[in-house]
Amino acid sequence: MRPRTKLQVRVADLSSQLPNIDNMMIDWAKDDCLNHIGYATKSRVICMECGQRFAPELVKRKRAVCPHCDxxxxxxxxxxxxxxxxxFxxxxxxxxEFQVIRSFELIAYYRAETKPCYYIREILQHWIKDDGNREVVAxxxxxxxxxxxxxxEIRNKVIGSYYYNHNNDIYCERYHPAxxxxxxxxxxxxxxxxxxxxFLTAANTIPHSPKAETLLKARRYELIDYFEDHRYKIDMYWPSIKICLRNKYRIKDVSMWFDYLELLDHYHKDLHNAHYVCPKKL
Known part of the structure; x- marks a missing residue:
């Protein structure tokens, strides 16, 4: 779409001047984002990072270090x-004056006896001003x-139902440390x-939700992921969640943990007691 407003013209001009960082993103993602997998049978293990085979005797507790690529x-x-x-x-x-969020789609192909192939492309940019005005390049x-x-190019900011908003807002699993x-x-x-x-969901939700801010600052990402679709459960069991935060209790299966709290409540157990709320073996 052709820029129509002064803000869109300025954003389009600045966007064209951004450096290409595809190679930097791939170099980082190969080590820190993608899963490093080996496929094993009784007679061999294939390292999907270099495509080479090695003996299954090197596997310990479902982990191994490839002798070819380390x-x-x-x-x-x-x-x-x-x-x-x-x-993503x-x-x-x-x-x-803009906070820019650049989003990339990364695809990695792996095949035995060949080196992996990586493809990356920038698909979305959010240009956000301090006053909340935002433009989308995508x-x-x-x-x-x-x-x-x-x-x-400049795209329309979709304003409407919950589902259509996601056309202009994708969830990036990781952000570059720089x-x-x-x-x-x-x-x-x-x-x-x-x-x-x-990023947009967090920026729009946290100023109006102290609970979301608390979970984010405590790095309780398992609960943040559960927050958007099950906010009522977060509100209902917030005292129990605060007990988990104080006791540094990590919830491995959030859905099961909330089912467990409902069971405790059904049998009139004390949901403010760490002995019940933070079980060693859920």
Whole structure:
């Protein structure tokens, strides 16, 4: 879409001046974001990072270090010889008066006896001013086979139902550690370690929800991920959650833990008692 307002013209001009960081994002994602997997049978293990085989005797507790590329692998029992991983990653930057959130689609292809192939492309940019005005630079988002396509250009900010808002807001699983955020976002707890929420969701939710801010600053990403669709449970069992925070209790299965709290409540147990709320073996 052609820029129509002064703000859109300025954003389009600044966006065209942003450096290409595809190679930097791939180099970081290969080590820190993608899963390192090996497929094992009784007679061999295939390292999907370098494609080479090694003896299954090197596997200990479903982990192994490839003797060819020195990569620490998670071992899965399978006869598979190929693998594919897709994820969204992001980087935050400050450009002039804008907080810029750059989102990338990363696809990795793995095959036995060959080196992996990585493909990355920038698909979405949010340009956000301190007063809340925002413009979107993105590729066309089709729901068909092709997904994101076309060139990066000014797009309409979709305002409407919950579902359509997601056309302009994707959840990046990881943010590059060199990301830079404005101080107001850092005070909210939003930084490169953000998990469980997209940047826009966090920026719009946290100022109006002290509970979400507490969970984010405590790095309780498992509860933040549960927060958006089950906010009523967070509100209902907030005293029990605070007990978990004080006791540094990590919840491995959040859905099961809330079912467990409902069971405790059914039998009139004390939900303010760490003995019940923080079981050693859920």
């Amino acid at each position: 990569t620490s692998l998670k071992i899965e029992q399978s006869r598979k010889r190929i693998n594919k991983q897709t994820m 990653i992001g980087k935050a930057e400050i450009c002039e 590729r066309a988002n089709n729901t068909g086979f092709n997904g994101w396509c076309g060139e990066l 990301s830079v955020y404005r101080p107001k976002y850092i005070r909210m707890g939003i930084d490169c370690k953000l998990r469980g929420m997209s």
